[in-house]
Amino acid sequence: MRKIFTLGFFASIIVLLLSVPSYSAEVSKGINVGNACAFTGDAAAPCMEIFNSSQLAVDEWNERGGIHGVKIKHIMGDDAMDPAQGVNVAQKFVSDKSMYGVIGPAMSHIAQATLKIYGGADLACITTAASKPELTEQGYTHFFRVNARNDAHGPNCALFMKRNLKAKRIAVLNEKVAYCENLAKETIKAFNELGITDILQDTIVGGAKDFSPVLTKVKAYNPDVLFFIATAAPDQAIGVRQAKELGIRAIFFGTEGARDKKDFIEASEGAAEGAYVYHFGPDIYSIPEAANYVKNFEAKYGVLSGFGPPSYEAMNILLTAIDKAAKDGDISRNEVRKCVSETANYKGILGFPVTFDEKGDLKGGATYFFQVVGKDFKQVAVMTGK
Amino acid sequence: MDLYLQQLPQQLVNGLTLGGVYALIAVGYTMVYGILFMLNFAHGEVYMIGGFAGWWALHLLSRNNIPLVNAAIVISLMLIIAMGVSGLLGVAIERFAYRPLRKAPRMNLLLSALGVSIFLQNLVLTYQGAEIRFFHVSSLIPESIRTFHIGNVVVSFMRILVIFTTFMLMALLTVMVKKTKMGKAMRATAQDTEAAAFMGIDVDRIIVIVFLIGSALGGAAGTLVGLLFTQVDYYVGFQAGLKGFTAAVLGGIGNIFGAMMGGIILGLVESLATTFFPASYKDVVAFVILILVLVFRPWGLMGEKIPEKV
Numbered sequence: 001m002r003k004i005f006t007l008g009f010f011a012s013i014i015v016l017l018l019s020v021p022s023y024s025a026e027v028s029k030g031i032n033v034g035n036a037c038a039f040t041g042d043a044a045a046p047c048m049e050i051f052n053s054s055q056l057a058v059d060e061w062n063e064r065g066g067i068h069g070v071k072i073k074h075i076m077g078d079d080a081m082d083p084a085q086g087v088n089v090a091q092k093f094v095s096d097k098s099m100y101g102v103i104g105p106a107m108s109h110i111a112q113a114t115l116k117i118y119g120g121a122d123l124a125c126i127t128t129a130a131s132k133p134e135l136t137e138q139g140y141t142h143f144f145r146v147n148a149r150n151d152a153h154g155p156n157c158a159l160f161m162k163r164n165l166k167a168k169r170i171a172v173l174n175e176k177v178a179y180c181e182n183l184a185k186e187t188i189k190a191f192n193e194l195g196i197t198d199i200l201q202d203t204i205v206g207g208a209k210d211f212s213p214v215l216t217k218v219k220a221y222n223p224d225v226l227f228f229i230a231t232a233a234p235d236q237a238i239g240v241r242q243a244k245e246l247g248i249r250a251i252f253f254g255t256e257g258a259r260d261k262k263d264f265i266e267a268s269e270g271a272a273e274g275a276y277v278y279h280f281g282p283d284i285y286s287i288p289e290a291a292n293y294v295k296n297f298e299a300k301y302g303v304l305s306g307f308g309p310p311s312y313e314a315m316n317i318l319l320t321a322i323d324k325a326a327k328d329g330d331i332s333r334n335e336v337r338k339c340v341s342e343t344a345n346y347k348g349i350l351g352f353p354v355t356f357d358e359k360g361d362l363k364g365g366a367t368y369f370f371q372v373v374g375k376d377f378k379q380v381a382v383m384t385g386k
Numbered sequence: 387m388d389l390y391l392q393q394l395p396q397q398l399v400n401g402l403t404l405g406g407v408y409a410l411i412a413v414g415y416t417m418v419y420g421i422l423f424m425l426n427f428a429h430g431e432v433y434m435i436g437g438f439a440g441w442w443a444l445h446l447l448s449r450n451n452i453p454l455v456n457a458a459i460v461i462s463l464m465l466i467i468a469m470g471v472s473g474l475l476g477v478a479i480e481r482f483a484y485r486p487l488r489k490a491p492r493m494n495l496l497l498s499a500l501g502v503s504i505f506l507q508n509l510v511l512t513y514q515g516a517e518i519r520f521f522h523v524s525s526l527i528p529e530s531i532r533t534f535h536i537g538n539v540v541v542s543f544m545r546i547l548v549i550f551t552t553f554m555l556m557a558l559l560t561v562m563v564k565k566t567k568m569g570k571a572m573r574a575t576a577q578d579t580e581a582a583a584f585m586g587i588d589v590d591r592i593i594v595i596v597f598l599i600g601s602a603l604g605g606a607a608g609t610l611v612g613l614l615f616t617q618v619d620y621y622v623g624f625q626a627g628l629k630g631f632t633a634a635v636l637g638g639i640g641n642i643f644g645a646m647m648g649g650i651i652l653g654l655v656e657s658l659a660t661t662f663f664p665a666s667y668k669d670v671v672a673f674v675i676l677i678l679v680l681v682f683r684p685w686g687l688m689g690e691k692i693p694e695k696v
Contacts, residue, residue: 040516041621176666203666209615209622210404213660213668216396220389234518234617241616245533246396247540267616269451269524 025097027068027326033058033318034093035074036104036114036125038081042207042232045263046307047106050128051076053308054103056296057315068326072319073098079105081231083113090114094121100325100336101126101318103311107231108132108179115140124337126318128310129256131280132182136359142337144356146310146317147280148365150179154186155193156367156383157227157253157278162194164369164381165251165276167224169198173214173239174229175206183229183255198223206235212242219248226250233263237272240264244271256280259306265372272372276380279368282351283379284309290349313348320346390661395539397657403545403614405653406552410607411630412637412645413559414476414600420576420640421596424492427499428479429604430627431506432472436605437618438510439471440464441519443609451522460526464609465551472605476597485590503623510620518619521612548610555603556646562599563642572596576640604630636676638689647687651675 035054037047058074066072075096077089086105093099094117101124105111111130118125119140126144127135133151136143161167170191174184188199200221202214218226226248228239236258243252252275258264259279265272284290284304293312297304321339325331346354355363366384370377411433418426443464447453453460483502487494523544524532533542563569574582575592583589607626612618629652637648652672659671679687 040511042518042619044516045518173665202664205666207621208625209611209617210400212400213397213657214665216393216400216657217660217665219396220393234520237520238615238617245540245542247533247535263518263520267518267520269522269616 025331027070027329027331030073030098031067031070031100031322031326031331032073032075032096032098033315033322034077034089034096034099034102034104036077036079036086036089036093036102036110037106038110039076039078041080042234043081043107043257045233046257046260046305049301049305049308050103050106050311052301053293053297053312054315056293056300057312057319061319067319067323068329072322075099077102077104079107079110081107081110083110086110086114087117090117094118094123099123100322100331100333101340103128103314103318104130106130106307107177108135108182109177111135111143112178115143118142122333122337124318124321124333124340126314126340128314129280129307130179132178133186134182136361141341141360144340144343144360146314146350146354146362148362148367150183150186152365153256153278153280153367154183155190157183158187158190158194158196160276160278160367160369160381160383161225161227161253162191162196165225165253167251168196169221169223170196170225170227171200171202171218171221171223171250172227172229173202173204173211173218175231175235176203177206177231180229180231180255184227187227187229204228204230204235204239206231208235209238210242211235211239212246215239215242215246215248218243218250219246223250225253227253228258229255231255231257233258233260234267237264237267240275241268241271251276253277256306259370259377261303261305261376265375265377273374275372277370277372277377279306279370280365281306281310282366282368282382283370283377284349284351286379287349287351289347289351293349309349313346313350313354316348317343317346317354392538393661394658395537397661398654399539399541399545401654401657402650403548403653404656405650406549407607407611407614407626407649408629408633408652409556409646409649410552410603410610411626412633412649413556413642414604415630415634416637416639416642416645417596417600419634420642421572421579421593422484422488422495424484424495425499425631426479426600427496427627428483428502428506429601429630430623430625431503431510432476432479432601432623433604433608433626433630434618434620434623435475435506435510436468436472436608437612437622438514438519438608439605440468440609440612441521441618443467444521444523445519448522448525452525457526461547461613464613465606468605468609469602470605472608473598473602476601476604477594479601480594480597485593503627507620507623514620516620518617521616521618523613523616544614548614551606551610555606559599559603559642568595632672632676635686636679638683638686641686641688641690644686644688651687 079086106129108130174180236254254277256279258277324339325335369381633648637644656668659668
């Protein structure tokens with residue numbers, strides 16, 4: 001008899017340990033939100049902008065009295081663009097019992113590495129930049145994005161280059177990380193569908209500071225457009241600079257990471273003039289609803305590029321969901337995740353309403369195209385993909 | 387095939403510039419190894435701090451990205467300050483991290499070097515931040531002489547400057563090692579530290595000088611790369627150190643001329659490999675060559691076969 005009791009006792013402990021910890025807690029125990037991004041390394045500048053924008057949203061909520069009278073704590077988790085460190089951040093966030101949602105991870109390869117951890121803990125994540133399509137195709141329900149996917153950006157970019165830039169011969173250089181490789185793949189696929197097959201594809205190493213050997217290869221190929229797919233703006237500044245130095249006549253086309261006045265336009269000292277970049281968000285200065293945000297951000301943190309606004313929006317969506325989940329004084333991650341997924345027609349500062357589809361993707365995401373004119377970016381086209 | 391041939395002269399220019407920089411870094415590695423038989427893994431960080439010193443010099447000597455004094459003076463001062471800062475840093479590293487361990491097993495020295503490397507990287511991260519520093523160099527050189535076209539080949543003024551400076555520095559070092567009394571003392575210490583001490587050579591002083599010169603050259607490389615590729619951040623030392631170390635091994639570690647040759651070969655191989663293979667294979671090609679050299683000549687291209695001391 002005692003044996004059966006002991007067995008039963010251990011069995012129940014094992015069952016308890018194995019079951020998903022879906023406990024709920026009183027709101028008064030604290031509300032934390034995380035921010036997972038690369039705050040050190042090449043992408044530190046856009047990531048700090050992401051953090052500061054989220055912080056602005058958190059501050060505004062706290063000024064209004066927080067959630068259910070509780071002040072929100074915004075916690076930074078630095079992954080340094082390294083998946084291994086991203087996993088550490090995820091584990092830290094997951095084990096924080098008062099953590100109810102995360103902004104990020106902003107990069108596809110980090111998001112990929114941490115999907116299972118955040119998913120296993122049912123912790124809602126809203127990314128503001130990770131665009132690899134597969135991230136929302138793996139059946140996880142906790143992962144949302146306010147930006148469009150690569151399989152929208154790729155075809156849109158290809159179409160823009162063909163139609164607007166009259167390109168017939170293309171060189172695609174991509175960094176060897178998930179987002180860049182995937183975007184290169186999607187773009188080349190779209191080019192082939194558009195009937196363009198004169199494509200040179202090669203790779204670059206992020207942070208290498210010297211791309212002249214591979215750009216020499218591009219010069220010999222003599223393309224109409226050079227699609228330079230890198231994560232961070234400084235690399236693209238070097239790319240555009242060395243392309244010009246080598247006398248490459250192709251139009252330089254950068255990615256969303258390059259929409260950064262300081263680290264791309266200024267850093268390239270004039271070489272970027274006339275270059276194009278795409279971005280997942282419209283020009284924030286042209287949206288009336290964003291005027292307050294722009295004013296507050298610039299007063300507190302200085303220059304704004306394209307990465308801040310989606311993060312302000314994402315944090316507001318997350319906090320709205322937490323607020324809804326905490327209405328009864330009781331809150332759980334599961335509740336928060338459900339509330340985020342119900343986000344529909346959220347009208348914030350981005351200039352388009354945010355609705356998540358059943359996969360967690362943004363409904364009706366668009367690609368915005370900009371050209372460098374003088375010291376600024378000028379929006380030249382919008383294309384709506386998937 | 388034409389597509390390839392057409393690229394070759396340009397790739398030679400690319401490779402020669404990069405190789406010159408690698409050679410400068412490799413010399414610092416090899417000089418220290420020659421005398422102390424240790425791999426100074428902090429050397430990459432010394433190079434990075436040289437880059438930062440050069441950036442600060444440029445930053446303080448210009449306003450709104452326009453230099454306050456003549457560009458030639460600015461560039462010279464950048465190099466001198468970078469070499470000074472890096473040289474002194476090298477001496478300090480030797481004094482505080484290596485000298486106390488000189489009698490300890492080799493492994494301790496190696497660990498100390500790794501520790502210094504991590505320490506310096508984080509020191510810069512703490513006080514300079516993670517953001518990238520940009521060298522605003524375009525105002526240093528007038529538009530008209532910024533690039534030269536020779537047929538299909540484009541050579542920028544900065545590349546000429548970098549090639550010229552690296553070769554000048556290496557020539558100066560060669561003369562010093564071969565012709566001066568100090569150089570003789572250095573060679574003697576490298577050959578046999580104890581015997582050199584018996585002959586009245588102040589070995590401690592020689593070691594300090596080796597660290598001073600090796601680190602100063604690393605610092606010069608850091609600033610030259612800054613001028614050429616226009617960016618420096620706290621993490622550039624890792625990759626550069628790895629390449630410098632590879633070049634030193636390729637040439638035969640401990641041999642100064644081997645290091646120079648190893649650096650230039652490595653730079654050229656990387657550039658030329660990019661012509662024929664996808665660019666991500668350039669390191670593969672470079673390391674395959676390193677492995678082949680080590681298989682057939684374990685002592686490197688110019689290193690000497692030294693019988694094991696008993």
